Amino acid sequence: MGKSIVTGAAGFIGSHLTERLLDMGETVVGIDNFDPWYDPKSKESNIRFALANPDFSIIKEDVLSLDLGKVFNEGDVVYHLAARPGVQDSWNTGFSASVENNILATQQVFESALISGVRRVVFASSSSVYGESATEDTKSISPISPYGVSKAACEQLADVYRARGLDIMIMRYFTVYGPRQRPDMAMNRLFRATLPGTYRFPLRGNGSQRREFTFMKDVVTASIKAGSLDLQEISAPFDVGGGVSASLGEVMSIVEELVGAQLRIDQEPLAVGDPLITVASTDFTESVLDWKATTDLREGLAQHYDSFKERVSSNSGEIVEF
Ligand SMILES: NC(=O)c1ccc[n+]([C@@H]2O[C@H](COP(=O)([O-])OP(=O)(O)OC[C@H]3O[C@@H](n4cnc5c(N)ncnc54)[C@H](O)[C@@H]3O)[C@@H](O)[C@H]2O)c1
Incomplete structure (x- = not known):
């Protein structure tokens, strides 16, 4: 049996995925x-538990400069999560980082995976490929941000390499949250805006924008099922959504309740590139992968807050700046 390879293993989702595979x-x-x-x-902190496991090793290199052919072997499963995420940073000159770390890096992963005879690649795509069509049952690929365009291009690359015989599963993650969430993401910023200090949460619009928030454990379960189940090659993508679409205003209320403090907010105009509403269509994912998101938003946010507090206190009260 081959090994599992996780690109982006030290990131938010990749580090949790790595730990689950090791478990x-x-x-x-x-x-x-x-x-x-x-x-x-x-x-470094994200992978400290994995590093204590002798079955784990980390290659600290860029996917684009590493000789992937020396790492990938026949029968391996590659979970490809390395990317430059984040919608807002993909505007203007930020797009070059999306092109490099998303499009070019993904093409290299697919190419080397094909040549090395890996068993399957599980690719971390995003609800951002849908743009405003994310509310519809029959969604279309119509990104409204450069980041979404880069992920859509990766999905097209997947079609190209699938036609050459590479088994690739596409996972479209919907707004993932939980312990270790990236510092640019909303929930981390919200918790930060309740701590003593001056940081204020930039509220874009009136908080009525809705997201299908997905707890990281559910994302990890779906991804590992896609990597490990004995499935015939599947080209249709899997929506990976938490089960309920909630408004940012609702999340803000839960955060205030959990912390027992009021948020400091700066009112800003709606951001370009962020859709007003996202809703996942998970019927296909549920039936093929025998998976369903099981984490309720309040419970997931409570776990997120516990780990946020722990991280801040183990960091002498310092919060990771972005
Ligand atoms: N977090 C979400 O809500 C969300 C939603 C949809 C899709 N995704 C996708 O899931 C994946 C993981 O996202 P995340 O939130 O954990 O992000 P993250 O930034 O925490 O993790 C990505 C990791 O990849 C590494 N990386 C980036 N470019 C690399 C390169 N060229 N070579 C080697 N390593 C590289 C980074 O150092 C980072 O540790 C990404 O592909 C992202 O686009 C995330």
């Missing part, structure tokens, strides 16, 4: 360049 008894090789886009110290 299942897999041998895991992580690849991560510790991109300083956000503080690499938090990435």
Whole structure:
């Protein structure tokens, strides 16, 4: 049996995925360049549990410069999560990082995976490929941000390499939250805006925008099922959504309740590139992967807050800046 390879293993979702695979008894090789886009110290912290496991090793290199052919072997499963995420940073000159770390890096992963005879690639795509069509039952690929365009291009690359015989599963994650969430994401910023200090949450619009928030444990379960189940090749993508679409205003109320403090807010105009509403269509994912998101938003946010507090106190009260 081959090993599991996780690109982006030191990131938010990749580090949880790695730990779950290790818990299942897999041998895991992580690849991560510790991109300083956000503080690499938090990435070191993300993989500290995995590093204590002798079945884990990490290659601290860029997917684009590493000789992937020397890492990938026949029968391996590659979970490809390394990317430059984040919608707002993909505007203007930020798009070059999306092109490099998303499109070019993904093409290299698919190419090497094909040549090495890996068993399957599980690719972390995003609800951002849908743009405003994310509310519809029959969604279309119509991104409204450069980041969404980069993920849509990766999905097209997947079609190209699938036609050459590579087994690729596409996972479209919907707004993932939970312990270790990236510092640019809303929930982390919300918790931060309740702590003593001056940081204020930039509220874009009136808080009525809705997201299908998805707890990281549910994302990890769906991804591992896609990587490990004995399935015939599947080209249709899997929506991976938490089960309920909630408004940002609702999340803000839960955060205030959990913390027992009021948020400091700065009112800002709605951001371009962020759809007003996202709703996942998970019937296909549920039936094929025998999966369903099980974490309720309040419960997931409580776990997120516990780990946020722990991280801040173990960091002498310092919060990772973005
Ligand atoms: N977090 C979400 O809500 C969400 C939603 C949809 C899709 N996704 C996708 O899931 C994946 C993981 O997202 P995340 O939130 O954990 O992000 P993250 O930034 O925490 O993790 C990505 C990791 O990849 C590494 N990386 C980036 N470029 C690399 C390169 N060229 N070579 C090697 N390593 C590289 C980074 O150092 C980082 O540790 C990404 O592909 C992202 O686009 C995330």
